[in-house]
Amino acid sequence: MNVFSQQLINGLTLGSAYAVIAIGYTLVFGVLNIVNMAHGGIFMVGAYIGLLLVTEAGMGIFPALIGAMIGGAVLGYLLELFALRPLRRRKVTHLAPLISTIGVSIFLESVALLVWGPQTRSFPSTISSELMDMGAFKISGIQIVSLGTAVVLMVLLALMLNKTKIGKAVRATSENIETAGLLGINTGLIITFTVMLASALGAAAGVLIGLSFNAIEPTMGTAMGFKGLAVLIMGGLGNVEGAMAGGFILGIAEVFSVAYGASTYRDAVAFGLIILILFLRPEGLFSKAGKGGRP
Amino acid sequence: MLLELKNVVKKFGGITALSDISFQVEKGDIFGIIGPNGAGKTTIFNMITGVYPVTSGDVLFNGQSICGKKTFEIIDGGIARTFQNIRLFANMTVLEHILVGHHCRMKTGLLGSLLHTASMKKEEAEAVEEAHKLLQYVGLDDVADHLATELPYGKQRKLEIARAMAAHPQIILLDEPAAGMNDSETAALIDLIRGIRDQFGITIILIEHDMNLVMTLCNRLIVVNFGRMLAEGAPADVQNNPAVIEAYLGKEDE
Numbered sequence: 001m002n003v004f005s006q007q008l009i010n011g012l013t014l015g016s017a018y019a020v021i022a023i024g025y026t027l028v029f030g031v032l033n034i035v036n037m038a039h040g041g042i043f044m045v046g047a048y049i050g051l052l053l054v055t056e057a058g059m060g061i062f063p064a065l066i067g068a069m070i071g072g073a074v075l076g077y078l079l080e081l082f083a084l085r086p087l088r089r090r091k092v093t094h095l096a097p098l099i100s101t102i103g104v105s106i107f108l109e110s111v112a113l114l115v116w117g118p119q120t121r122s123f124p125s126t127i128s129s130e131l132m133d134m135g136a137f138k139i140s141g142i143q144i145v146s147l148g149t150a151v152v153l154m155v156l157l158a159l160m161l162n163k164t165k166i167g168k169a170v171r172a173t174s175e176n177i178e179t180a181g182l183l184g185i186n187t188g189l190i191i192t193f194t195v196m197l198a199s200a201l202g203a204a205a206g207v208l209i210g211l212s213f214n215a216i217e218p219t220m221g222t223a224m225g226f227k228g229l230a231v232l233i234m235g236g237l238g239n240v241e242g243a244m245a246g247g248f249i250l251g252i253a254e255v256f257s258v259a260y261g262a263s264t265y266r267d268a269v270a271f272g273l274i275i276l277i278l279f280l281r282p283e284g285l286f287s288k289a290g291k292g293g294r295p
Numbered sequence: 296m297l298l299e300l301k302n303v304v305k306k307f308g309g310i311t312a313l314s315d316i317s318f319q320v321e322k323g324d325i326f327g328i329i330g331p332n333g334a335g336k337t338t339i340f341n342m343i344t345g346v347y348p349v350t351s352g353d354v355l356f357n358g359q360s361i362c363g364k365k366t367f368e369i370i371d372g373g374i375a376r377t378f379q380n381i382r383l384f385a386n387m388t389v390l391e392h393i394l395v396g397h398h399c400r401m402k403t404g405l406l407g408s409l410l411h412t413a414s415m416k417k418e419e420a421e422a423v424e425e426a427h428k429l430l431q432y433v434g435l436d437d438v439a440d441h442l443a444t445e446l447p448y449g450k451q452r453k454l455e456i457a458r459a460m461a462a463h464p465q466i467i468l469l470d471e472p473a474a475g476m477n478d479s480e481t482a483a484l485i486d487l488i489r490g491i492r493d494q495f496g497i498t499i500i501l502i503e504h505d506m507n508l509v510m511t512l513c514n515r516l517i518v519v520n521f522g523r524m525l526a527e528g529a530p531a532d533v534q535n536n537p538a539v540i541e542a543y544l545g546k547e548d549e
Contacts, residue, residue: 165394165401165419172384172395179382182344184370184399184462 015251040225046203072203236284327516
């Protein structure tokens with residue numbers, strides 16, 4: 001078996017989930033110019049919703065994934081309504097929503113601890129974790145589901161952003177909210193929609209990561225949230241293609257650092273790489289001039 | 296009366312940016328707003344499109360007050376605009392700009408847009424077809440697939456106007472459309488603006504420093520200085536108004 005291609009597949013699987021998380025950050029950053037610190041919390045709740053739909057309601061993994069995404073979208077709506085919109089109305093500094101979303105994230109984590117307890121749970125082994133031999137590499141059923149779902153979600157998102165009316169409105173709002181409003185776009189509605197969409201993607205990523213690592217716990221959102229943030233910055237703030245590419249780079253870097261002898265330094269290698277990339281391209285991998293880190 | 300401003304006042308904190316602005320625009324007018332830099336001309340556009348709330352006074356569109364309406368509702372109602380500094384989207388093609396401008400005229404809601412219904416596909420296809428027609432009219436169809444920011448300056452200005460037209464407005468507000476254009480480009484612009492009025496029946500209000508363009512195109516205009524109206528009337532009358540000459544050239548005996 002070829003170690004390199006095997007690790008590449010593992011890295012792509014992990015990276016695809018990172019990419020889906022980071023896309024959620026970058027979409028919200030695009031329209032609101034804020035970092036949504038509650039994204040990790042929604043990611044965690046999404047994982048639990050998916051888990052409960054499988055274990056309690058006896059659903060298959062795909063219906064459960066859709067259920068988690070709907071749950072995520074509802075959470076996103078509530079987040080926008082209670083933690084973001086009131087602050088936007090008062091035109092406060094950009095730090096205020098950062099703090100309010102951190103509050104939401106702590107709230108979600110505490111509720112999860114209270115309701116589901118601190119113990120780690122895992123998906124029942126309905127999906128085959130047995131490895132299928134593809135010649136150059138082996139891939140498990142879980143990996144196929146995880147990678148496949150992430151890729152399908154990203155393709156659908158790209159189509160929506162580029163081909164539909166609402167997608168163009170999201171892009172216009174993202175580039176310049178005032179101009180978008182002056183072209184007749186209901187920017188308030190677009191913001192709500194974008195936060196819901198981002199949260200649905202976050203919840204989906206929660207299910208995918210929960211499946212791959214087989215470990216769902218209330219604190220899973222925090223660590224993953226930081227990785228998503230790192231990818232957001234590496235890919236360029238507000239840049240969807242950048243988030244996709246950045247997610248894959250981080251995933252592959254992590255897996256390779258484990259495979260080639262530095263498992264203790266897994267996160268250090270990955271984040272070291274990000275620091276290196278930012279030295280070379282401070283504006284992020286794909287960022288174009290214009291929309292920088294500041295509004 | 297298509298558009299009427301009644302005693303509009305705008306204060307930013309303690310500073311009065313506009314005081315007691317009143318004028319009326321009839322359907323079919325090409326109406327000019329001129330005045331020195333910083334006089335408050337763009338602020339008038341921002342009042343009309345609801346970017347800033349008016350401090351006092353009223354803005355009537357087709358006899359109904361549009362004060363307090365949200366910007367997108369006003370655009371939806373039939374007022375479109377362009378910007379003094381070109382505001383195109385860096386990551387969109389020329390065609391996509393027109394489609395975004397057309398956004399408010401499309402009926403498909405959120406759900407239809409997401410579910411990709413048949414009626415939505417049909418509407419999208421019609422929008423694309425119409426966008427190409429509009430681009431042909433302004434002479435940009437050959438660059439429909441280019442990124443808008445790759446276009447030369449004069450064409451970017453044209454694209455902004457076409458994007459405003461895509462919203463099917465009753466009025467277009469043009470903020471310094473000839474800024475940075477050379478003489479031949481300005482001449483073409485004059486024809487374009489006339490055509491928009493004559494062939495599309497769209498009323499035009501324009502802010503401009505190019506006096507040749509203003510005097511050739513506008514049938515009526517107002518002069519604003521330090522947030523106040525100095526004069527109103529036909530171009531010839533305004534040109535000979537002593538207060539206007541003073542504002543532009545200074546007093547004769549000084």
